[in-house]
């Protein structure tokens with residue numbers, strides 16, 4: 001009897017292991033959205049980001065133009081109600097970040113790039129890290145990583161029919177196109193809001209979950225400028241201006257505001273803003289203290305991977321962070337291997 005039972009229970013545990021492994025793989029494939037035949041891969045996404053003139057060797061495959069900074073995140077303690085992450089306990093935490101432009105061209109003229117971004121890494125004394133990368137539009141251009149890929153392909157085609165077909169298949173792009181056309185430009189990285197757009201889950205000390213998005217809102221008053229006037233200020237005006245502003249006027253500040261989803265809010269689609277009346281909690285202030293050199297500075301070898309999160313924050317059902325994580329990693333690996341094409345100067349050159 002024992003003999004008869006043993007193989008059965010042995011088989012049973014194998015089946016269980018297979019189920020666990022299979023379940024894990026299925027969950028991963030679901031979250032990441034990769035790996036099914038014919039679907040996206042990090043390589044295909046990188047190929048779609050690559051301009052016809054070739055890849056920006058040694059540089060980030062997107063948001064390639066930028067300028068690094070160091071500073072502090074000053075937590076006011078209010079975030080502790082939403083997440084037990086150490087970074088929300090009242091106190092000061094070192095911050096490393098990068099203002100940047102949403103382009104694959106590290107030499108792009110500032111006035112030609114609509115989307116501005118900010119990468120940020122906040123560390124706490126327990127060795128935890130919170131990495132993120134945010135942009136200035138109030139919602140993302142598309143609903144899914146696949147649609148982002150399709151947008152890159154369509155917008156790279158000369159035939160205007162390609163964009164028409166894309167918009168027909170992805171109507172959520174309409175509001176983003178309207179934002180791009182009508183939102184005022186500013187003449188400074190300091191005057192922009194930076195929105196996380198993707199949703200994440202905060203877990204509080206009692207184990208309660210809260211799905212949130214966050215934004216950094218500037219304390220500097222935005223001063224609108226026409227695209228033509230920005231162009232007249234020079235191709236690299238934004239990095240020159242921010243360097244000069246911090247040097248002469250001192251540290252710059254942004255308030256970090258988290259917005260809590262109500263049940264039923266679209267947590268898996270960053271192209272859909274949540275209603276304005278959602279609960280907002282100001283959790284602290286980003287203080288930019290020093291502009292650092294881009295080529296030789298501390299951001300060069302950083303991957304602002306939005307899936308690197310401290311305990312108390314985790315990804316939600318939003319498919320973007322997992323997709324972004326795998327593409328950012330590929331981009332990082334490529335640029336690190338191409339260091340010879342973007343040699344360090346050893347001289348401080350912001």
Ligand code: HEM
Nearest residue numbers: 060061062063098117118119133134145196197328331332
């Ligand atoms: C599937 C969609 C996306 C893809 C494929 C993608 C791709 C990339 C890549 C390849 C990089 C360069 C990474 C590196 O080499 O370190 C990058 C950087 C960046 N991305 Fe994305 N991205 C996506 C979505 C987003 C979204 C939704 C946001 C904002 C909410 C965003 C904001 C940024 C910012 C601010 C940076 C610059 C970070 C830095 O300074 O290093 N991206 N992206």
